[in-house]
Amino acid sequence: MECPHCGHSNRTGANFCSHCGQSTANVCPSCGADADADANFCDMCGTSLGSSEPPVVAEPVPQPATVVPTTPSAERRQLTVVFCDVVGSTELSGRLDPEALRDVIRAYQTAAEKVILRYEGHIAQYLGDGLLVYFGYPHAHEDDVHRATRAALGILGALSLLAPEIRERWGVDLEVRIGAHTGHVVVGDMGGDEVRESLAVGDTPNIAARVQDIAEPGSLVITDASYRIVQGFFDCAALGAHALRGVPVPVELHRVLHESSAKTRLDVAATVGLTPLVGREREVGVLRHRWEDVKRGAGHVISFRGEGGIGKSRLLSSLKEHVALDADAWLTESQCSAHHRNTALYPVIELFENTVLGFTREDTPASKRDKLTGLLAQYGFELGEAVPLFGELFAIPPADGATPSDLSPAQRKQRVLEGFVRMLCIRATQQPVLFIMEDLQWADPSTLELLGMMMDQVSAVPFLMALTSRPEFEPPWGQRSYATQVSLTRLPAEDTVDMLSRMTGGKTLPSEVVEQVVAKTDGVPLFVEELLKTVLESDMVEERDGRYELTRPLPALGIPSTLHASLMARLDRLAAVRDVLQLAATVGREFSYQLLRAVSPLDEATLRAHLAELVGAEFLYPRGAPPTATYTFKHALVQDAAYGSLLRSTQQQYHHSIAEALRADSAGDGETEPELLAHHYTEAGRPREALAYWHRAGICANERAATLEAISHLTKAQELINALPSSEEGQTREFDVLTALGPALIASRGYAAPEVKATYTRALDLSEELGDDSSDQFRALAGLWSYYMSRGPLETARKIAEQLLATAQRLGDRTLQLSARAMLADVVYNAGDFEGAVEHGEAGIALGRAATTESETAWGDDGIMCRIWVSWALSRLGHAARARAMSDQAFSLGTAHPSALVRTEAHAYMSGFHRDSREYDVADEHCAELVSLSTEYGFPLFGAIADMHGGWLAAWRGDGDGVARIQAGIDAWRASGSTVAAPAFLGLLADGCAAVGDIQTGLPAVAEAITCSEQTGAMHSIAELHRIRAELLRQCVGEDGEPRVAEAEASFRQAIEFARQQQARAGELRAAIGLCRLWKSVGKEADARALLDDVRGWFAGRLDTQDLQDAHALREALA
Structure with a gap:
């Protein structure tokens, strides 16, 4: 079988060419009908299939130069699996002779094959009377699920046409049912040396087969996984959740009825509301400015170029909304299709049939001819020539007695193109026209020729031609002064955050979600939409009080199923260098040439050539040149897709090689980036090596106050420990990990976080299991003290601190004694024992001066903390000068720490x-x-x-x-x-x-x-609290409308009493000032003078605080 694209000779029955990878089907480029391999003309429409005579309308589409794909022996992929089976095959076998049965099955399989090949599916197996079909392997397309669904409906349609012939010839009714499911598989060679075939392994094929069992005869049923991707493009009927044999949970199913009118993703999105346009203010301004020029009579062409999902269609959608406000404007749009690259003038035909002529399913050939005749008459065509000419293009049979055209195919094509240009330009003289055509990278040559002819004419009429294309498209026409080309770039991070906020209607997202979405999507709006949609539809977040909250720790976000096929299609286009891309993806988002060279099996020249190809295709961005170059993946999701397509065993091999190379490069110490070594050893399945590096990474992060990173690294170390067999060495390592984790948890989540208690409780248990090492027990118990010191009860914290002091004194360890004194100073100060806080704090300070170094605990340097508690206690006790001197010491030491x-x-x-x-x-x-x-x-x-x-x-x-x-x-x-x-x-x-x-x-x-x-x-703070209550009561009135003087006075007295019990002279003074002011306001000046004189007497005339100065001023006012 000769390939119609490259001429290579393939084995009989081959579906794809083994040389160029293209379909071996000989398909008419005009009408899409199948033809024999040696046919020169299509027997349905007469279009040339490769003869020397020019075609009627379309010439063959040149295939782009591509690298020959090399499929690995096995890989991970997202596939849509279609399972098609004959209904009642057992009954058929009983009614038909085996030879007749074979003919029936072969007729059905042949009809199905043509449809499958048209949508570039892969028939993996002929299972008796069944077909197992893959979409997404060996070549991925960005719309594989759509292709699978269209192909399945096409099979049902083809068999409905075949059924009467089978009934007439063999006397049986032939029906099939089809099931489809989308999921992840491992696909590759299976079987022995003699018989090998590429098959997908996983639950996806099994689920597709089970779904087929449920489908009614003559119907297509898909799972929810497939439905979520094609939703809106097809009209479906929900069938509810079904229990499938061998599948642990019920599966939501949908019956596909037919294709909807939606042609693009925006058509579907418009039914529920488009995502707000963000970050394109300049481009919107250009579009509106050009439209205003058109309304003044100056035609223009504007082209938007950018990668898929960058927002070209959304930008034009905003223009359509704006133009729709002009009642006299004519807005028309068309869409090129990846399925119809070989169909001449496909987008133009679709535009005229659906929008201009208004053809419906109910139209007969005669009614279509009447509509066409009316349109052509409106624009002044000579109907005798024009109606047959355009009728041929719109597949309208000629009227009875019509004379065949004597024009050559080339002449007929030229007349058709000129006719389209004529109609559009005449329309523009009647009203301003907005003509949109999208996705020119999929346009057939005749459509591109038509666009070129239109461009020659539009400058003289009110006509705005708005076009979109992807970067690989090179327009065949030259520059024009009235043409503008705009390249759309990715959104900056701040616009992505704004987009997320608008998508949630202003509801706040967890910062972890925002950070991951921004990092993963790289400013591509489609990626942002789909990734956020995946998060919001999952159980990872829930809405509460106008915001979204995490229900559990956020894992690394994976590739949405809606984007997976698109990303794999990108990788498949560079299949020959995909191995390099996959290895680079294993290294990380950014990688050095030197590291890749160290682990790559390729020679240097080949590696450089492959990297250059990946840079040229904009998969990678380089910085510098080899051997000192550094590369970055353009898209994080492309990196994820490349890495995710590797088998787990291959991933582990790559990670181990990378880890060993990194360790060799760092002279074996891994000090520079221990978390990098830890990551690669973890993914390589080397937990012992990984554990040591995660621990070291956590310590390094703590040292630079990167608490969140420290928690992450040390938690991973803990997870590895839990997965290893128990041993004394493991317990020692776990204790060290936990005591490093505790301070990070405290800094990030607070002393009272449940994780702090759990961490130090486990550490204390380990210290006891490991034996009588009192210093280890001290570390664990000190951490547990910090939890109770914050959460309470204080009595528990006091007992732990006293136990720690006793242990430290028994050991004779001055450093541990200093820690215990700092803890006790903290406890007794908070309990209101200010003199006790001074006693413990000063004892700790003396110990620190005697020790060679002062101890550092989870909550800071103990010598500094002792000074802080002494300064605060002295301030409460009324010793302002001493308190200020001690606080200055604490601050000086603290800021130098x-x-x-x-x-x-x-x-x-x-x-x-x-x-x-x-x-x-x-x-x-x-x-x-x-x-x-x-x-x-x-x-x-x-x-x-x-x-x-x-x-x-x-x-x-x-x-x-x-x-x-x-x-x-x-x-x-x-x-x-x-x-x-x-x-x-x-x-x-x-x-x-x-x-x-x-x-x-x-x-x-x-x-x-x-x-x-x-x-x-x-x-x-009990005295201060009663004073504050009194000040509040002074400002309000009771139910009787009178000031609450008595209640305020009682609260001031309570404040004074509590302060005196605690010997808190400063608090007593502040409360006395408040009470005296109250008394002054009600005429009790004598009582006020007596109280002030009594309280101020202890301070011996000092005026070194604001309260003393206020008291002095008040006393003078009372004189």
């Missing part, structure tokens, strides 16, 4: 210290730095503290929005599960409310804070 976490904590505590001291400007400076550091290093809880402190400062300056900022910070903090700090933060909210007069928010907040203090034992 190499840890970003410690530096951030230093600003957080200093912001709070100066805020509590009413030193607003200094507090503001620290708050601003806190915002910067928490954002830079990804410390969300410190960002929440910055919101609370910054909101309070704003409120005290009279900004009502400050309260909302405080509330936002509290909400973020609460999400971490922390309760011990809640009284202080709720107190900030209530105090801010008092400053701006928001009593309705402030009173419930302070009531909650007081309750929380009592429940958790966190009494450090």
Whole structure:
């Protein structure tokens, strides 16, 4: 069998040429009918099939030069599998002689083969009277599922025409049923040495066969996996979920009725609303400007060029919407088709039949001829010649008695093309015309010739010709002054984020989803739409309160099934260099020439040539030249597709080679990028090697404050440990991993996160299992202390800290004793024992001075923390100068510390210290730095503290929005599960409310804070909370309309009493000032003077705080 494209001689019955990979079917380029291999003319329409005489309308389409595909022995692919079977074959075999049965089956198979080959499907097996057909292998097309569906409907249509002949000849009724399913398979050679065939392995073929069992005779049933891809292009009837034998879960099925009127993806999308156009303002402006020129009488041609999915059609859709507003405009559009590249003038014929002539299924040849005659008469054609000429093009049989044309095929073609141009130009003299033709890369030569002729004419009439094509299309016409070509580029990241927001109607997406979609889609709008659609239709997110939230940790997003065929089609076009692309995809999105050279089996010259071809095809972007070049995949999804097509075993081999090359290049230490080595060893199935590098990567990430990366690396290490057999070495490694993971979890999710408790509890269990190593137990127990210190109860945290101090003292380890003292200072301060906090903190400071190094725990440097708690406690006790000196020491040490976490904590505590001291400007400076550091290093809880402190400062300056900022910070903090700090933060909210007069928010907040203090034992702010409650009560009136003076006075007295119990002189003074102001307002000046004199006496005339200065001014006012 000779290939009609390259002339190569193939075996008899071959469906595809073994030399060029094209279909061996001899198909008429004009009407699509099948012809014998040696036919010179089509027996249906008379078009030349390769003779020397020119064709009537279309000449053969030149095939582009392609690399000969080399299919590997096996690969992973997404396939649409079609299973077609004869209904009642057993009954037929009983009624027919075997020879007759064979003839019937062969007749049906021949009819089916022609349809399948027309859509470039691959018949994998003839299963008796059944057919197993693949779409997507050995060659992928971007519309394989559509092709499969059209082919299946075509088979049903072909058999309906064949059935009467079979009934008449053999006396039997022949019907088939068809099932189809789309899914992932491994496809490649199967069988022994004598008989080998390419078959797909996986559940996809089995499901297709089971679906076929359910289909009614004469029908096509597809699964939901196929339906989601072709939805809108075909009219279907839902059949509901069906239990299929051997399939664990019910499968949703759909019966395909017929093709819909939709021709493009935008036609389908328009039924539910188009995605908002983003980032194309300049292009929209150009289109509208050109249309205004056309309305003024100046014709123009504008061409949009760009890769598939970049937004060409969507851009023209916006133009159509704009033009539709002009009542006198004529808008017409046409679409070239990948299925009809060899059909002459296909888009023009479709345009005239459906839009201009308005042909319907009910039209007879006579009614079609009448419509055509009316159209031609309208434009002044000589009907005797024109009606037969155009009637031939529209497949309308000539009228009885019509005289055959004596024009040659070339003359008839020329008359037809001139006729089309004439009609369109006459129309443009009557009203402005917008003529759209899309996807010129699939246009047949006659259509391109027609477009060239139109371009010669449009400049003189109000005619806008808008065209689209992909980058591979090279227009056969030259430049014209009235033609504009626009190349569409990818959207920048900010426009992609904007597009996502518009697609969700403004509902917030999780940041993880946004980051992955932006990274994976590379600014291609179609990729953005489909990937987001995949996420929203999955169980990974759910909608709550006007936003989307993750239901579980977000995995790496895979390729949407709607894009898989398109991406594989791109890879298949460069099949000869696909091995290099797959190996490069295994290395990563970006890779160096040197690394690829180290692992590639190709010689250097061949490798460079293959890379150059991939660069030329725009699969890769180069930076520099070999041997120092670096390459980047243009699209992350193309990388995913190339990698995903490899067998798992091949992936593992590649990853192992890459890991070994990386380790050799880094002299065996893997210090530069340990996470890269860890990744490749993991994917290579080498868990022990991977574990060591994940652990090292986590430690490195912690050291540079990359907490999220540290959590990711160490979690992967933990997962590998869990998969390995238990051993003492494994337990030791797990303990080290957990104690590295704990600080990262604290920095990212807060001290009270459940993961913190789980991590340190497991670490403590391991330390006990490994034996009596008290230093290891100390590390684990210290981490567990941080959880209880934040979440409560404080009594549990106190007991753990006392246990740690006892252990450290028994060991005689000064560093551990310093850690324990810092913990105890923290506990007792928060419990309201300020003198105890000074005692433990100063003891810790003394230990730090005696030790050679100060210890660093999960929550910072212990020596710094001791100074912080001493400074805060001294401030509460009324020793302002000593407190300020100690806080300055803490801040100086903290900002010089190499840890970003410690530096951030230093600003957080200093912001709070100066805020509590009413030193607003200094507090503001620290708050601003806190915002910067928490954002830079990804410390969300410190960002929440910055919101609370910054909101309070704003409120005290009279900004009502400050309260909302405080509330936002509290909400973020609460999400971490922390309760011990809640009284202080709720107190900030209530105090801010008092400053701006928001009593309705402030009173419930302070009531909650007081309750929380009592429940958790966190009494450090109890006096301040009662004072704030009193200030709020001062501003409101009771049900009787009178000021709530008595309640306010009682709260001030409670505040003073709590402060005295805690020996908190500063708190006592602040509460006394408030009470005295209240007394002054109601005429109790004598009581106010007496109280102020009593409280101020302890301070011995000092005026070194804002409160002392306020008290002094108030006392003078009372004199």
